[in-house]
Amino acid sequence: MSWLEPERLQHLVAQAFAARRIGTVDAFLLAFDQDATYDGTNFLWFRARYPRFVYVDRIVVAAAARGRGHARRLYDDMFNRAVEAGHDRVVCEVNIQPPNPASDAFHAALGFVEVGTADVYDGSRTVRYLSKAL
Secondary structure (H helix, E strand, O other): OOOOOHHHHHHHHOOOEEEEEOOOOOEEEEEEEEOOOOOOOOHHHHOOOOOOOOOOEEEEHHHHOOOOOOHHHHHHEEEEEEOOOOEEEEEEEEEEEEHHHHHHHHHHHHOOEEEEEEEEEOOOOEEEEEEEOO
């Protein structure tokens, strides 16, 4: 996950379709819909291809809180909110380079499928773009 200054994080939370947490610092999810004022490279990739979507920008579970189902609960809540808002797609990206096999397995289990790949951040990372139909 990339570093954010506190002011930038506050701005993103204000733009978010969903900003949810579990506990004080156990887990959180930050997601945007297509109308957000957000300039993230991966978000813009989806915006160029889909007229309507919810993009999961960050989902983080503290090491001490892993294995308790927090990430699944956060995603389930976001899926429900997306359906209620009339969305039919949730999207995200997972690193290929450097690899993130735990995230790959988690997203596959939730029903996400690959819809593209890209080298990002001046080639320092390669990502798989994923989509889940709701």
